[in-house]
Each structure stands twice: as C-alpha cells, then as structure tokens.
Amino acid sequence: MTVITRFAPSPTGRLHEGHAVSAIRAHDFARDRAGQFVLRIEDIDGTRSRPEFVAGIIEDLAWLGLRWDALVFQSARLATYDAALETLKTRGLVYPCFCTRAEIAASASAPQGDIGPAYPGTCRGLSAEAIAARTDARCWRLDMGKALAETGALAWHDAEAGRVVADPMQQGDVVLARKDAPASYHLAVTIDDAAQGVTDVVRGVDLFAATHVHRVLQALLGLPVPTYHHHPLVVDAEGRRLAKRDGAPALAAMRAAGEDGLALAARVRQRLL
16 A cells, blocks of 8 residues: 655645644655655645745745655635535534624533544524524534444554554534634644545644544544554743744744755754754
8 A cells, every 4th residue: 555645734824843743753754665645735725825835835845855746725615615514514513603703612511622622512402493593603613422423432543652542522513614714723634634545644643632523523524544644743941832923933934044944954854863
C-alpha cells in the first residue's frame, strides 16, 4: 500500500516555524517510504481565508524545499460535504441548533472540553413542530449519543500513544456545519482524508482530542481509518505553543531577514532525529 500523508493549513495568516515542523514531518514520512505528500488548503472559512495567504503557503513550503504530489482546495469540495451532512440528517443523527456561542459559554452545566465548553444539548430534544416554527438555525450538530449507539465502541492507533479507545462524549454534540460555513473542521477533514487516500495523519498533539470525533464520523460514514502520528508542538521561550493569533514569527519574515529555507529545514530535521 502506498503511504500518503498531507499537510493541511488554513489560509488565514502566514505560516510560522510550528507549521514548518509539521509540514516537514508529514513530507518526510511519505518520502522516506516512497509515498505521496498532499498539500490541502483548508479554505472554507470565507470570513478569514485570503488568496494572498494561499500564495504565501505555497511560497513558504517551496522555500523550505518541500514538494507535493497533489494540491487540493477544500472550497472545491463543498458538494461532497453537503452530501455527507444530508446523509446524516436522513439517518436522524444530526439536529439544528439555535443557540448562540454566548448562550453556550454561559451555561453553568457545560463541562470544559479540550476545544471549549461542550454543548449542553439545549436544542437536542426540540420537537419537529418547534424546529419547523424557527428559521434561525445557527448550525447542525451531531447527536453524539445516537451516533455512539449506532457505532458501538471504537478505537484507533496512534504512533505515540498506541491503541486509543475513542471517547467522543467529552466533546459533546459537535458542530458539523454552520450557517456561515458549509462544513466544520471535523466533517471536512474526515471526509477529505478518506477521499485523498491518506494512510497516515501527521499533525500536532493539540488535535489529539479531535481524533475522538473523527473516529466516530469515519464509522458513521463507512470511511477508512488512517494511522495517526500526533507530534509535540513547537513552543516559545516561555513554553507557549506557537500560534498565528499570538504573533508567532512568520516564515516570510525569516526569509525577508535573510534566513535560508533549506538550512532551516535541515535544522528542523536534525532536531527530529
């Protein structure tokens, strides 16, 4: 079987060294096994994605000496996500939610998950009549209880953690689509990894919790389960992970300052030995 990995950035800002490490890990994992490396641009956030950031991603990765075998844009796959959502609707596994983020955050009963407060289930039990009377649905949520009743116990393999038993209830009834976004990260990523034949998902450990949800969606949609490689994150001098929102130094700024991309990639690889 051909090994296929992917690097899947969102074009909402410039790449930083943390992105470089993840991209190099995924790229080299495939190349070391005579496999293929996919660059997937996750550009379905219409309010934040920018064409100039897409160009920047391509420029930065080329500067690092990385080459890809396929370039895929999520914005070209909206019909596929919609079809999957309709399938889940037909099976009664998703429901419309009318709650605002503020209402969810204010709910004292909502436990704090790794990706924020879990949804308290306010709209889960609404009658068909109540739903029909409203037109202001903000999103569609997966009924996690119903989903797990259908799938039963699930697990996946992580290269670092070994066999992991899925525990998606900690994330609650996750969002699969919003009125301003045709698919959530969870839905789009799960479908795309299968469609692009990804055998090994190489990504940061900050997404480990999301894999619990992805495993459920794989089971519900009859999709293959890749092997996961959740690697440590790059942190700054204070131990904080590098992030766009915190102003992590961009690769573009390093390049402008005279940094050599191939030399940077070589240093990253040396640290990974």
